Amino acid sequence: xxxxxxxxxxxxxxxxxxxxxxxxxxxxxxxxxxxxxxxxxxxxxxxxxxxxxxxxxxxxxxxxxxxxxxxxxxxxxxxxxxxxxxxxxxxxxxxxxxxxxxxxxxxxxxxxxxxxxxxxxxxxxxxxxxxxxxxxxxxxxxxxxxxxxxxxxxxxxxxxxxxxxxxxxxxxxxxxxxxxxxxxxxxxxxxxxxxxxxxxxxxxxxxxxxxxxxxxxxxxxxxxx
Numbered sequence: 001x002x003x004x005x006x007x008x009x010x011x012x013x014x015x016x017x018x019x020x021x022x023x024x025x026x027x028x029x030x031x032x033x034x035x036x037x038x039x040x041x042x043x044x045x046x047x048x049x050x051x052x053x054x055x056x057x058x059x060x061x062x063x064x065x066x067x068x069x070x071x072x073x074x075x076x077x078x079x080x081x082x083x084x085x086x087x088x089x090x091x092x093x094x095x096x097x098x099x100x101x102x103x104x105x106x107x108x109x110x111x112x113x114x115x116x117x118x119x120x121x122x123x124x125x126x127x128x129x130x131x132x133x134x135x136x137x138x139x140x141x142x143x144x145x146x147x148x149x150x151x152x153x154x155x156x157x158x159x160x161x162x163x164x165x166x167x168x169x170x171x172x173x174x175x176x177x178x179x180x181x182x183x184x185x186x187x188x189x190x191x192x193x194x195x196x197x198x199x200x201x202x203x204x205x206x207x208x209x210x211x212x213x214x215x216x217x218x219x220x221x222x223x224x225x
Contacts, residue, residue, distance in 0.1 A: 058217065102198075184221070
């Protein structure tokens with residue numbers, strides 16, 4: 001768990017710094033930073049998406065996962081969670097939910113999260129998570145400077161999700177098999193692309209509803225590869 005604890009701390013510190021910096025931004029500067037953030041998110045997402053060895057598997061995972069997410073209204077659930085935290089903290093940030101959901105997804109969907117957490121759980125080697133902590137710390141500065149205080153609470157998502165992967169490291173070691181990991185990462189990459197499109201103001205995509213696609217990517221990889 002040490003890697004996850006460090007990661008949680010860097011997100012908290014980075015977000016706090018981002019809030020201080022963002023308070024000094026004019027509206028035009030905030031817009032430019034938001035666009036830069038959107039473009040960078042697209043780059044991260046596409047880079048991950050190209051890890052796939054089976055485009056049809058990724059498409060199938062997104063289609064089936066998206067349907068499941070829509071049926072159970074997963075996006076609405078995430079937004080309600082964000083609104084609940086916002087209400088309890090008495091925040092007046094207009095971007096609270098967007099900051100919480102967006103940063104939670106970006107920090108928790110990726111190869112370093114999966115590989116690093118399971119590696120930490122199996123062998124106690126947290127080196128990958130330490131590297132991820134540094135990256136997330138800098139990213140949280142940018143996120144918080146633009147999206148506001150909701151980003152701070154994504155540290156809870158990191159703690160719970162990443163910590164859960166670590167505690168279940170041995171049971172989840174099959175996720176490290178290349179034929180599974182590549183498709184899982186690629187599917188997550190396209191979900192992150194959806195976030196980038198949203199941040200650029202092109203179209204609002206209910207990315208939360210696609211989260212079941214990650215599970216479907218694992219299932220389809222085990223069944224058909």
